[in-house]
Amino acid sequence: MFLSLIATAQEQLKGIVLESSTGQSMPLPGANVYWSGSSIGTISQDDGTFLLPYKFSYNQLVISYVGFKTDTITVNENTYIKHVMQTSDELDAVEIKSRNQATRKSYMQAANTFTVTSAELLKAACCNLAESFETNPSIDVNFTDAVSGTKQIKMLGLNSPYILIATENIPTIRGASQAYGLSFIPGTWVESIQITKGTGSVVNGFESIAGQINAELVKPSTDNKLFVNLYGASNERLELNTHFNTKVSNKWSTGLYVHGNTHQEKHDVNDDGFLDMPLYNQINLMNRWQYTNLEKGLVSFINLRYLNDEKQGGQVEFKPDIDRGTTNFWGSEIDTERFEVSTKFGYVNPEIPYQSIGLQTAFSHHKQDSYFGLNVYDIQHNSFYSNLVYNTIISDSRHKVKTGLSFTYDHYDELVNTQNYERTENSVGAFFEYAYDNLDKLTITAGLRVDQHNRLGFFVTPRFHLRYTPWEKSALRFSIGRGKRSANIFAENQNMFSSSRQINILNSGGKVYGLNPEIAWNYGVSYLQGFNLFNRKADVTFDFYRTDFQNQVVVDWENPYEVNFYNLEGDSYANSFQFEFNYNAFEGFDLRTAYKYYDIKTDYNSGMLEKPLIPKHRLFANASYETNLSDKGSQWKFDATYNWVSQQRFPSTELSAAEYQLDDETPTVATLNLQLTKVFSPKFEVYLGGENITNVRQDNPVVSADNPFGSNFDSNFVYGPIYGSMYYAGLRFRIK
Amino acid sequence: MTLLVTTLTFAQNKNAKATIEVDGVCGMCKERIEKAAIRTKGVKSAVWSIDTHELKLIFDERKTDLKTISKKVASVGHDTKEVKATEEQYNTVHPCCRYRDEDVKDDHKPKAEKH
Numbered sequence: 001m002f003l004s005l006i007a008t009a010q011e012q013l014k015g016i017v018l019e020s021s022t023g024q025s026m027p028l029p030g031a032n033v034y035w036s037g038s039s040i041g042t043i044s045q046d047d048g049t050f051l052l053p054y055k056f057s058y059n060q061l062v063i064s065y066v067g068f069k070t071d072t073i074t075v076n077e078n079t080y081i082k083h084v085m086q087t088s089d090e091l092d093a094v095e096i097k098s099r100n101q102a103t104r105k106s107y108m109q110a111a112n113t114f115t116v117t118s119a120e121l122l123k124a125a126c127c128n129l130a131e132s133f134e135t136n137p138s139i140d141v142n143f144t145d146a147v148s149g150t151k152q153i154k155m156l157g158l159n160s161p162y163i164l165i166a167t168e169n170i171p172t173i174r175g176a177s178q179a180y181g182l183s184f185i186p187g188t189w190v191e192s193i194q195i196t197k198g199t200g201s202v203v204n205g206f207e208s209i210a211g212q213i214n215a216e217l218v219k220p221s222t223d224n225k226l227f228v229n230l231y232g233a234s235n236e237r238l239e240l241n242t243h244f245n246t247k248v249s250n251k252w253s254t255g256l257y258v259h260g261n262t263h264q265e266k267h268d269v270n271d272d273g274f275l276d277m278p279l280y281n282q283i284n285l286m287n288r289w290q291y292t293n294l295e296k297g298l299v300s301f302i303n304l305r306y307l308n309d310e311k312q313g314g315q316v317e318f319k320p321d322i323d324r325g326t327t328n329f330w331g332s333e334i335d336t337e338r339f340e341v342s343t344k345f346g347y348v349n350p351e352i353p354y355q356s357i358g359l360q361t362a363f364s365h366h367k368q369d370s371y372f373g374l375n376v377y378d379i380q381h382n383s384f385y386s387n388l389v390y391n392t393i394i395s396d397s398r399h400k401v402k403t404g405l406s407f408t409y410d411h412y413d414e415l416v417n418t419q420n421y422e423r424t425e426n427s428v429g430a431f432f433e434y435a436y437d438n439l440d441k442l443t444i445t446a447g448l449r450v451d452q453h454n455r456l457g458f459f460v461t462p463r464f465h466l467r468y469t470p471w472e473k474s475a476l477r478f479s480i481g482r483g484k485r486s487a488n489i490f491a492e493n494q495n496m497f498s499s500s501r502q503i504n505i506l507n508s509g510g511k512v513y514g515l516n517p518e519i520a521w522n523y524g525v526s527y528l529q530g531f532n533l534f535n536r537k538a539d540v541t542f543d544f545y546r547t548d549f550q551n552q553v554v555v556d557w558e559n560p561y562e563v564n565f566y567n568l569e570g571d572s573y574a575n576s577f578q579f580e581f582n583y584n585a586f587e588g589f590d591l592r593t594a595y596k597y598y599d600i601k602t603d604y605n606s607g608m609l610e611k612p613l614i615p616k617h618r619l620f621a622n623a624s625y626e627t628n629l630s631d632k633g634s635q636w637k638f639d640a641t642y643n644w645v646s647q648q649r650f651p652s653t654e655l656s657a658a659e660y661q662l663d664d665e666t667p668t669v670a671t672l673n674l675q676l677t678k679v680f681s682p683k684f685e686v687y688l689g690g691e692n693i694t695n696v697r698q699d700n701p702v703v704s705a706d707n708p709f710g711s712n713f714d715s716n717f718v719y720g721p722i723y724g725s726m727y728y729a730g731l732r733f734r735i736k
Numbered sequence: 737m738t739l740l741v742t743t744l745t746f747a748q749n750k751n752a753k754a755t756i757e758v759d760g761v762c763g764m765c766k767e768r769i770e771k772a773a774i775r776t777k778g779v780k781s782a783v784w785s786i787d788t789h790e791l792k793l794i795f796d797e798r799k800t801d802l803k804t805i806s807k808k809v810a811s812v813g814h815d816t817k818e819v820k821a822t823e824e825q826y827n828t829v830h831p832c833c834r835y836r837d838e839d840v841k842d843d844h845k846p847k848a849e850k851h
Contacts, residue, residue: 038789055757056759056817440771
């Protein structure tokens with residue numbers, strides 16, 4: 001009360017601005033008058049006078065006007081200011097540019113997290129979340145099989161089921177949507193992505209093992225009023241994205257986001273009788289409502305989503321209505337429908353800004369009907385998720401605490417050929433996370449959660465992250481944590497249906513398909529050092545992560561006629577080492593290079609083996625250059641991404657007939673992508689690009705393609721691009 | 737008014753809020769000012785704005801007061817309305833943060849003056 005009195009009884013500085021271009025002093029209206037280094041300013045009145053708040057701590061008053069020299073006056077006490085402006089001969093406009101890196105690494109956070117901004121997302125123009133990682137060295141993107149055209153991501157050498165993938169902190173790509181879920185999030189909906197290597201936080205659940213990926217979506221209040229993105233590629237893939245955002249009232253905004261993509265042209269470049277990529281149609285809609293009331297400290301989101309996706313793959317001659325369920329031709333259809341409703345409610349105490357409470361809920365219904373040749377796979381997954389988080393501090397803001405409760409419910413109903421699998425999973429959990437920041441060299445995040453799960457039992461999930469800065473521009477990080485999950489063996493390995501392999505579950509008695517839950521510990525160290533090289537910014541990162549499985553559901557492909565699932569007996573680990581070097585070599589030019597080494601081994605029934613189809617070595621380089629932004633806001637942007645992977649082990653084909661046997665290892669694969677963007681104005685830009693422009697191809701991605709109903713048929717031996725080079729063009733139009 | 741003041745004096749507030757002016761120029765200053773404030777026993781939250789030069793505080797009145805906090809901030813070299821940093825304290829700030837120096841101030845003034 002007292003203090004607000006002081007605040008309102010502010011001292012004012014008075015003065016007048018004059019000019020003398022005519023030889024005598026005349027009042028100069030419309031001049032800018034402001035305190036240097038502040039946003040406090042005013043404009044001189046018609047009579048040249050001005051009035052602005054005075055503070056002792058400001059003593060540089062800046063007065064400027066077009067055509068006059070900008071003056072800075074030292075003001076040591078609150079007296080009347082009388083200032084005469086001198087005309088200037090040239091008009092010099094100085095612009096300050098702040099360069100934002102497209103991928104930002106944090107020197108401060110405890111977890112090894114980096115943020116991929118929308119600028120980075122534009123580097124790979126196409127098209128959904130899976131593809132947006134192609135310019136990122138920490139994440140590998142590769143095809144799962146030769147039929148579905150699905151891209152899968154890996155982190156630390158582990159498949160996406162071991163990564164917690166969330167949109168706005170609600171785990172979304174899990175369960176039934178694990179296999180294709182990344183292609184259900186259009187790239188233009190994504191505002192930024194946060195990637196955490198290692199176990200991550202306990203706040204979002206216990207499932208993450210290799211890392212966490214969170215995609216922040218565009219928000220009605222900040223996204224463009226209108227956004228249109230059109231994309232067309234030489235393979236006749238077409239995509240359309242439109243966003244409409246509008247303010248409904250002072251506090252409410254809403255956005256409608258529409259995505260459609262289609263590909264209806266049949267391609268068979270390698271002449272094996274199989275489509276190189278499936279035919280597909282996707283309609284994807286989202287409606288967001290945002291409520292913001294800053295005075296009361298309330299923020300809320302309501303999201304509604306609907307998705308319909310249809311894919312058709314297999315032999316070129318295959319006609320679904322005639323050939324389905326027959327051995328005329330081999331074909332596959334995957335139809336997915338999904339609804340989602342999610343809400344977010346946040347309250348920040350306006351009196352005490354470090355206290356806040358948030359509640360998130362999400363409900364989704366996911367239904368996939370599909371067949372792969374004569375294999376049928378249907379899944380329905382209903383899921384409910386809720387998480388309540390309370391943020392506060394202990395004693396002062398160096399000690400932050402997050403605590404809360406979560407509840408999840410999942411119901412699965414699956415049909416695998418003739419066998420029905422139905423199960424319910426639910427869990428109640430409580431978590432507590434303490435974060436310490438000494439505001440200098442050390443940050444620690446220590447979290448613990450306890451969960452009661454109907455199938456995984458009662459268990460504790462500890463996670464710990466530490467960041468220490470031994471010297472300038474460096475960050476040394478350490479993390480350790482545990483994760484536990486139930487493996488959705490069919491949904492996660494749907495690619496196995498596109499083969500003649502027999503599916504066997506070798507254990508019984510476990511709680512999920514007769515198998516035990518997967519449990520792993522993840523440990524990591526990383527070191528980031530920023531420095532100047534020839535006066536330009538550069539940084540290097542070394543990191544090493546190890547994941548040790550206590551139990552794993554082993555997916556064993558080592559017999560060409562079978563795929564076997566069983567509980568791990570013995571060891572299974574994934575070691576991942578990464579070296580990264582980033583350099584801003586000259587203005588507008590950024591270079592990012594990385595080397596990665598994987599050592600991933602599992603005790604199979606046939607002995608300890610390297611995990612198949614994972615390269616030991618990988619090289620990555622991305623170079624981007626952009627010209628200076630012109631006055632009108634036009635600009636050129638160039639982007640090139642190079643990837644090289646070493647040999648990968650094929651699963652054993654020793655038992656196959658000689659003609660179907662493969663080499664022990666794949667050849668190495670190198671690909672190059674280029675993109676050129678011409679920005680005409682902040683409103684309009686076009687881009688042109690080529691993927692895999694050196695036209696690298698895997699010649700025989702389908703084993704026994706000429707006899708797809710024979711016992712050796714398999715589309716899972718995919719290690720490289722199937723289609724060859726592909727060119728695309730697109731445009732983006734936006735109204736702020 | 738009398739009533740209010742009495743309340744303030746007798747029922748000391750655990751989460752008292754106040755805003756004080758502190759002189760400084762840049763992000764480094766911000767870090768230094770906030771650190772000094774938060775490391776004062778009893779201060780729970782401290783946020784300084786480069787633009788307005790205001791330091792927003794939440795503190796426990798039973799443990800500290802504005803004078804103590806101002807002293808602490810001044811001791812790392814930043815002038816507050818109530819307590820000024822000594823020449824010696826002021827000299828400990830990084831050369832680019834010498835907010836009393838005209839050239840340094842010039843360097844930090846916004847350069848985007850397009851008309």
